[in-house]
Amino acid sequence: MKCHHYPNQNGEYExxxxxxxxxxxxNQEEMREIAFLIQSRTFKKGEVIFSxxxxxxxxxxxxxxxxxxxxxxxxxxxxxxxxxxxxxFMGELTLFNESLTQNxxxxxxxxxxxxxxxxxxxxxIVRKPSIALKILEEFSKRLTNADQLIQQLGSAxxxxxxxxxxxxxxxxxxSNIVTLPMSxxxxxxxxxxxxxxxxxxxxxFQERGWIKLTGQRVVSILNIEKLISFTEDTK
Amino acid sequence: MKCHHYPNQNGEYExxxxxxxxxxxxNQEEMREIAFLIQSRTFKKGEVIFSxxxxxxxxxxxxxxxxxxxxxxxxxxxxxxxxxxxxxFMGELTLFNESLTQNxxxxxxxxxxxxxxxxxxxxxIVRKPSIALKILEEFSKRLTNADQLIQQLGSAxxxxxxxxxxxxxxxxxxSNIVTLPMSxxxxxxxxxxxxxxxxxxxxxFQERGWIKLTGQRVVSILNIEKLISFTEDTK
DNA sequence: CGCGCTATTGAATTGTTTCAATTTAGGTGG
DNA sequence: CCACCTAAATTGAAACAATTCAATAGCGCG
Numbered sequence: 001m002k003c004h005h006y007p008n009q010n011g012e013y014e015x016x017x018x019x020x021x022x023x024x025x026x027n028q029e030e031m032r033e034i035a036f037l038i039q040s041r042t043f044k045k046g047e048v049i050f051s052x053x054x055x056x057x058x059x060x061x062x063x064x065x066x067x068x069x070x071x072x073x074x075x076x077x078x079x080x081x082x083x084x085x086x087x088x089f090m091g092e093l094t095l096f097n098e099s100l101t102q103n104x105x106x107x108x109x110x111x112x113x114x115x116x117x118x119x120x121x122x123x124x125i126v127r128k129p130s131i132a133l134k135i136l137e138e139f140s141k142r143l144t145n146a147d148q149l150i151q152q153l154g155s156a157x158x159x160x161x162x163x164x165x166x167x168x169x170x171x172x173x174x175s176n177i178v179t180l181p182m183s184x185x186x187x188x189x190x191x192x193x194x195x196x197x198x199x200x201x202x203x204x205f206q207e208r209g210w211i212k213l214t215g216q217r218v219v220s221i222l223n224i225e226k227l228i229s230f231t232e233d234t235k
Numbered sequence: 236m237k238c239h240h241y242p243n244q245n246g247e248y249e250x251x252x253x254x255x256x257x258x259x260x261x262n263q264e265e266m267r268e269i270a271f272l273i274q275s276r277t278f279k280k281g282e283v284i285f286s287x288x289x290x291x292x293x294x295x296x297x298x299x300x301x302x303x304x305x306x307x308x309x310x311x312x313x314x315x316x317x318x319x320x321x322x323x324f325m326g327e328l329t330l331f332n333e334s335l336t337q338n339x340x341x342x343x344x345x346x347x348x349x350x351x352x353x354x355x356x357x358x359x360i361v362r363k364p365s366i367a368l369k370i371l372e373e374f375s376k377r378l379t380n381a382d383q384l385i386q387q388l389g390s391a392x393x394x395x396x397x398x399x400x401x402x403x404x405x406x407x408x409x410s411n412i413v414t415l416p417m418s419x420x421x422x423x424x425x426x427x428x429x430x431x432x433x434x435x436x437x438x439x440f441q442e443r444g445w446i447k448l449t450g451q452r453v454v455s456i457l458n459i460e461k462l463i464s465f466t467e468d469t470k
Numbered sequence: 471c472g473c474g475c476t477a478t479t480g481a482a483t484t485g486t487t488t489c490a491a492t493t494t495a496g497g498t499g500g
Numbered sequence: 501c502c503a504c505c506t507a508a509a510t511t512g513a514a515a516c517a518a519t520t521c522a523a524t525a526g527c528g529c530g
Contacts, residue, residue: 147316
């Protein structure tokens with residue numbers, strides 16, 4: 001893990017602050033001030049950023065890269081809760097909840113994060129309540145996503161869950177050639193199934209001519225309508 | 236649905252405001268002011284408070300009773316996301332998210348709610364940012380609960396999920412005689428299984444001597460340690 | 471006290487997992 | 501830039517957990 005303080009010599013210090021939604025609505029002066037409270041850290045693919053049972057004293061904001069947030073069950077099974085990308089933050093739950101986190105965070109690719117101390121952020125929020133509103137917005141979005149995942153895990157079969165993810169990615173990436181933001185193994189962990197089942201179901205979609213698999217993470221969507229109507233079928 | 240405005244003749248108007256976490260930290264004067272913005276409504280068991288695809292213009296705070304928040308899949312299957320009880324609120328997601336809600340809310344018993352207009356609440360938050368912090372706390376708790384449910388649904392078998400709920404209730408109600416806060420059917424919908432399976436698994440626990448079923452919603456926990464170690468088993 | 475909703479139980483069926491054996495992809499280093 | 505090597509993905513077959521549908525039993529509300 002590399003680590004350095006903002007600001008650095010070439011004025012890069014505003015990178016995080018000026019780009020992330022929770023701060024970028026502030027004025028120049030305010031952002032400059034926050035930049036001094038921020039540290040930068042870099043994690044390699046596979047490095048753990050924080051673990052369960054730790055009391056986090058900092059909020060991490062992703063600058064570049066990707067992080068998976070997951071839990072481990074007693075049996076050792078990993079359940080991914082969400083994948084975070086640039087501009088999103090993590091470590092927030094212990095900000096408003098005293099307790100220890102139960103989550104793990106691991107970089108799934110080279111990832112640069114900006115770190116701000118919990119105590120510094122708390123002081124900032126008091127002075128600039130608009131920051132709290134931005135966090136509320138993000139929480140709101142996450143809760144909606146979590147609710148959707150709960151619905152999928154609780155009441156859709158694996159094939160439907162996979163189709164739903166493809167449809168979401170198709171919409172989000174606005175392209176028929178979709179790149180999975182994670183390995184198939186992580187994909188499996190996210191939707192509560194196994195790598196093997198994912199493989200089988202994707203092959204089945206391919207055989208039906210709805211998709212075409214290219215490489216490990218690329219899926220060409222040939223017939224989005226079929227995929228959609230599949231998720232809507234009463235089964 | 237009954238409906239009346241606060242304040243009523245016998246000074247009951249502060250009931251909701253003075254008790255719920257999002258307002259009760261304010262001073263008397265402020266609470267009195269808020270009380271004038273609040274309406275009371277009563278729902279019978281089974282009544283729908285709001286439905287998917289509606290743009291909610293209000294926040295509902297539960298005064299008495301219980302509400303299930305759920306989604307319906309295209310196939311008509313109901314997935315409960317959470318059960319709300321006194322002092323909790325609902326309709327919050329459209330406060331910070333423009334879009335339509337995808338959730339349903341239904342009273343599972345006679346329920347009294349306090350209603351505040353979204354626009355009124357937004358004005359209040361600007362004047363009293365501490366309200367936003369209370370909402371953040373609640374969101375944080377909900378996100379943690381949602382994460383836990385995701386983990387359970389995604390990586391634990393049904394028996395383990397049921398045992399976990401019993402353990403949680405035992406802790407929350409602080410008694411070995413636990414009352415389910417919902418019907419077994421709703422219990423099934425919450426943990427993503429069927430009534431029949433719940434029945435079978437509870438019977439199995441009873442046969443092993445870990446619990447004793449009394450009536451429809453009462454479970455005596457005879458051996459909490461066995462239940463706990465069961466959830467921790469590598470299976 | 472009776473009716474209706476809620477829960478139970480049985481048996482067949484299905485979807486998914488598991489474990490093991492291969493195959494493939496794609497990053498790394500020469 | 502190619503060959504290699506490892507991590508990732510695929511495929512098969514057996515085993516299993518949970519669902520479904522249907523029929524019965526029982527609680528508890530009015």
